[in-house]
Amino acid sequence: MMRKKANGSQGEIASxxxxxxxxxxxxxxxxxxxxxxxxxxxxxxxxxDGVIRFMNxxxxxxxxxxxxxxxxxxxxxxxxxxxLPEVIRTRKAELGWKYNYQGKGTLVVNRIPITKGDxxxxxxxxxxxQDISELREMARKLDLLETKVQTFxxxxxxxxxxxxxxxxxxxxxPSIVDLKNMALMYAPTDSTVLITGETGTGKELFAHAIHHAxxxxxxxFVCVNCASIPDxxxxxxxxxxxxxxxxxxxxxxxxxxxELSHGGTLFLDEIGELPFKAQAKLLRVLEEKRVExxxxxxxxxxxxxxxxxxxKPLDFLKNQKNFRQDLFHRLSVISINIPPLRERVEDIxxxxxxxxxxxxGRGMNVKEAALHEMMRYTWPGNVRELRNALELAVxxxxxxxxxxxxxxxxxxxxxxxxxxxxxxxxxxxxxxxIRTNEIQLIKNALGSCWGNKSQAAxxxxxxxxxxxxxxxxxxxxxx
Numbered sequence: 001m002m003r004k005k006a007n008g009s010q011g012e013i014a015s016x017x018x019x020x021x022x023x024x025x026x027x028x029x030x031x032x033x034x035x036x037x038x039x040x041x042x043x044x045x046x047x048x049d050g051v052i053r054f055m056n057x058x059x060x061x062x063x064x065x066x067x068x069x070x071x072x073x074x075x076x077x078x079x080x081x082x083x084l085p086e087v088i089r090t091r092k093a094e095l096g097w098k099y100n101y102q103g104k105g106t107l108v109v110n111r112i113p114i115t116k117g118d119x120x121x122x123x124x125x126x127x128x129x130q131d132i133s134e135l136r137e138m139a140r141k142l143d144l145l146e147t148k149v150q151t152f153x154x155x156x157x158x159x160x161x162x163x164x165x166x167x168x169x170x171x172x173x174p175s176i177v178d179l180k181n182m183a184l185m186y187a188p189t190d191s192t193v194l195i196t197g198e199t200g201t202g203k204e205l206f207a208h209a210i211h212h213a214x215x216x217x218x219x220x221f222v223c224v225n226c227a228s229i230p231d232x233x234x235x236x237x238x239x240x241x242x243x244x245x246x247x248x249x250x251x252x253x254x255x256x257x258x259e260l261s262h263g264g265t266l267f268l269d270e271i272g273e274l275p276f277k278a279q280a281k282l283l284r285v286l287e288e289k290r291v292e293x294x295x296x297x298x299x300x301x302x303x304x305x306x307x308x309x310x311x312k313p314l315d316f317l318k319n320q321k322n323f324r325q326d327l328f329h330r331l332s333v334i335s336i337n338i339p340p341l342r343e344r345v346e347d348i349x350x351x352x353x354x355x356x357x358x359x360x361g362r363g364m365n366v367k368e369a370a371l372h373e374m375m376r377y378t379w380p381g382n383v384r385e386l387r388n389a390l391e392l393a394v395x396x397x398x399x400x401x402x403x404x405x406x407x408x409x410x411x412x413x414x415x416x417x418x419x420x421x422x423x424x425x426x427x428x429x430x431x432x433x434i435r436t437n438e439i440q441l442i443k444n445a446l447g448s449c450w451g452n453k454s455q456a457a458x459x460x461x462x463x464x465x466x467x468x469x470x471x472x473x474x475x476x477x478x479x
Contacts, residue, residue, distance in 0.1 A: 042127030048120060050075050050085050059127065062101070087111045087123045096128070160220035160264070164208040170354045173344035179206070179336060186334050187213035192286070194271075194331045195309040196317075197338030200384030203309040204269060206336060211265040216305055219264025224257050227270035235278050236294055239285075245295025258291050261304040271308040271331065276322055283327045306331075341379040341386065348375055348386065355387050361394035365402040373405055373413045388461060395459055396444040409461055410438045439474050442467070451478055 033056075036043055042058035052070045060067040063078055075082045079101070087094060094111040101107055110126040166180055186193060187210045195203045204223070211221045229237055240256025241249055258266060268274070274282065285291050286306065290299040308331050310317055318328055341348070349371065356364055366374075370393075379385050393407040405413050441460065449455040457467040471478060 042125075044075070044084075044125045045114070045122055046075050046084055046088075046124075047122045048088060050088060052078075053122065062127070082125075084111055084123050084125060087113055091115075091120060160222060160260075162208040162212045162217070162221045164205050165212040166209040169202065169205055169209060170350050171344065171347040172350055173347050175339045175344055176347060179338065180209075182336060183210050184213055186210065186336075188215055189334075190215075190305050191333045192306045192308070192331055193333075194314075194335045195307065195338065196314055196335065197309075197311065198340045198382055199311045200382035201338040201340060202383055203311075203338060204267070206338065207265075207267045207269075207307045207309060210307060211267075211305075214265070214305070216264050220261055221265050221267065222257050222261040223267045223269065225269045227273040231275045234275060235281070238278060239281060239291055239293055241294035242296040245293070249295075253293065253295075256291065256293065258285060258304065259293075259300060259302060262302055263304070265305045265307060268306065268308045270310060272310045272312050272317055272320065272323060274323075276324070279324045279327050283324065283330060286330055341382045345375055351383060351386055352390060355390045356394070359391065359394070361390065361403075363401070364394065364397065367402050367404045370403050370405045370408060373408060377412045392445075392459055392461060395448050396441060398444070398448065406437050406440060410441055413437065435474070438470065439476060442470060442474070442476055446476075446478060453478070 033054075036054075037057040041056075042062055043054070043056045044052060044059050045054040047053050052073055052075055055067040055070055057067075063070075065078070070078060075084050083094060083097070091113045093113060094109075097109055097111065099107045099109050108128045110128060112124050112126065113120065114122050114124055166184060169176065169180055171177070171180075183206055193207075193210060195206050197203050207223075208221065211217060224238065226234065236245075236249075236254065236256070238256050238258055240254050240259055243249070243251055243253045245253065281292075285302065288299075289302055291302045292299040312320075314332065314335060314337070317323055318325070352366055352371070352374070356362065356366075374386070374389075381388070389409050389412060390403075392409055393403045397403050397407045400407075442456070445456040445459045446453070449459060453467055453471075454464055457464040460467065462470075470476075
């Protein structure tokens, strides 16, 4: 019993040492002073006559004197142009004012009248920032953070928004006009659309336009290139997975592209590259309108429209052994075949004008000879190759106001040796002309890229090793 009592007494003594007596002013005031000294704000308190009664450590360091020496002295002795006397007179707060202290920097201060009940007992100055540059830096960081947030929001929105509409498809040829009308006719339906055509013909452009003109244009437009995602990852990308579905999976799981397209359109580019296993799951999703994530048992209801594209002919896709025939028939409810550019050469002038006016070539013209060469070229890369060729021509032409034959990639105007065999009698002269043009193109590209061979090769549309070989073959001085 005695031991228990002793322990109790020791506990009471320890408790008395750590418990603050809030009714004891002598104990409370030192603690309050300590707290105010630790505050980031600089604080000065004056009585109704403007006499300094308290100053914390922040302000003490600012004015460079012992704060105890300031007590009992008027505020204007240390701050001659202080507005605290005005605040005492008007008893109105001044918030966020700039104050230049003796050339040591611009402060940001609050001046606040202090009352106790109905009695006015003094005023206080708070120094929020010791230098206006701190406020500017904070404002800059806040602006930067706001900019980043808005950028991320726009990026997320842009990823799920169609970039093109039907007017962005340029062409006056009967085939393109008919295809645009067909796309507008199919757009309001929910039927699956299969778009075929060679690489570079504009399949994705048509997919965007169909979604934009359809009833789901307020919903997301989700693009997936089946050829760009490894087979082992494609299934999880399309269908998503639950928490802990496999080693390396995110703890919270991941939403798949199909589920992400709910209420909108899913565009599967290069559908012919879809793995066989994923084809079966996709067919099931299309038929049941439900998607089952990897590692989960219960499927989720899903409502989306599918648009697929392939650069393979329909017959090839139909007869391909590693492509499910039931999926092929499900996809080809509506099919749109985009003809290659060589079959609609009347569209080339309009496309040239569109690409020039929409890029750095704005205001440039194309000379008749250059147009003639582009009209006779077969464009195996289709519209994409035409756009890239014009981009190179604009770079090579530099400050000239028109694109001429020698500004075009060498293989375009060199191709007339194949397209017009009857004009091959002066073969040696043609080879010399090609050599001269190629040398000039390389020199122009190197000049435009300040001698950077990697950038020059990219501009010319050739590999870096090919550029090195041509420089060596033609003995071009690169400096």
